[in-house]
Amino acid sequence: MRTAFLPFSHACINEADISAVSEVLRSCRVAGDAQASQIEQCFCEYTGAREAVALSSATAGMHLVLAALGIGPGDEVITPSMTWVSTVNLIALAGAKPVFADVERDTLMVSAETIQRCVTPRTKLIIPVHFAGAAVDMEPIRRLAEWLRIFLVEDAAHALGAEYHRSRIGRTGTAVFSFHPIKSISTAEGGMLCSDNPLLAGFVRRLKFYGLGVDAYDRQGRGMPAEAEVLEPGYKYNMTDVSAALGLSQLARVEALNGRRTELAMHYLRRLEGIDEIVPLAVPQYTMRHAWRLFIVRLDTERAGMSRDAFMLKLGEKNIGTGLHFRPVHTQRYYRKTITVEPGSLANTEWNSERIVSLPLFADMTTADVDDVVDAVKAVLCGR
C-alpha cells in the first residue's frame, strides 16, 4: 500500500509559474489589467476565439452571460443536472427556471435529443457541458438552437484544449472556461469567457468591472481615466494580474499538461481492462480531441457487492484520493424541494449518480501512481 496519500487532483505549479507570479508581486502592480489583457490575447491565439474576457471565475462568467441575455423570471434555461452546481444556482438566483436535460449513459453529456425533450415556448438558453475533457456533440445542438432561435452557451470548465471537429472549444460560439485548481490550467481562481459575438463579449467586458466601460484601474500604471463612468450597473468580476501571470505561465504549457494527462489516462485504460466491476466512460466516436481533465469510471455496484460511497471510503483508507463529478443538482436539498423532476426523465443521470467515481488524474502524477491506484482498486474489490 502507498505510504503517502495520493490526492485526486491538485494544481501543477512549477518554478516558471512561481517566477512569473513573483515578478508581478515585485512590480507592485497586482490588480491592474496588464497581465489580464495579455492572457486574453494569448487565450484567443490558443483557442482561435474572436474575443476573450478574463474573469474571477467561470461562475462569474456564467452570471454575466445570464445578465447580458436578460434571463429572469418566466424564462427557462436547459442544462444537465449532471454538472457543477454553480450554473444552476445562477439560473435560480436570476429568478429563472432550470430545466434538466438527461445525459447519455456512457459519456455523461447532453445531446440534441435529450435537450429537445425539455424545450418549451419559455426556453431562452441552452447550456451544454463538455464533460471530463471530452467535447459535446455540438453540431446537432447548434442546429437545434438556431432553428429554435435560442441562445447557446457552452460550459467549457473541463474543456481547455479539447477539440470538436478539429476546431478548439472556444473558437465557435460562446464558451466559459474555469481556472480553478482542478481544471486543465489554474490561476488559483479564475475564468475566461470566449465569444464570436462581439456584442455579448462587450457587454460582459463592461459588466465585469462595475459597468464602467474600462477594463480595470491602472492600464498604464496611471490610475483610472477621468472619463470612466457607469454606463450601466455592473459587478466586480475582473481577473487580478497575479492570477493572470500564473495563468499565462500555465497556458504556455497547456499542451504538455494535457498531453501528460492523456498518457496517464491511456495507462489507466490499459491497466483497468479486464476488471469487470470497473466501467470507464466511453470516448465519443465523432471527431474530437479529448483533454482528459477527469478520469471517471463507474463502479458496477451489483457485481462489486458494495456501494460507490463504500468504494471511495475504502480507496481513501488505502491512501488513494477520489472525487465525485458530480452529485446531480436535482438530488441536492434545495433543488429537491424546488424543482419537480418527472420520474424516469433523468434515468441516465440517476443511474450514473450511484456509480461514478473520479480517480486521481493530474499532470504531475507518475505512471507508478496510476499503478498504485489500480492496485488499490483491485485490493478493495478482492477484500470485500
Ligand SMILES: *Cc1c(COP(=O)(O)O)cnc(C)c1O
Ligand atoms: C469547475 C466548474 C465550474 C465552475 O468553475 P469556477 O471557476 O469554480 O466558477 C462550472 N462548471 C463545471 C462543469 C465545473 O466543473
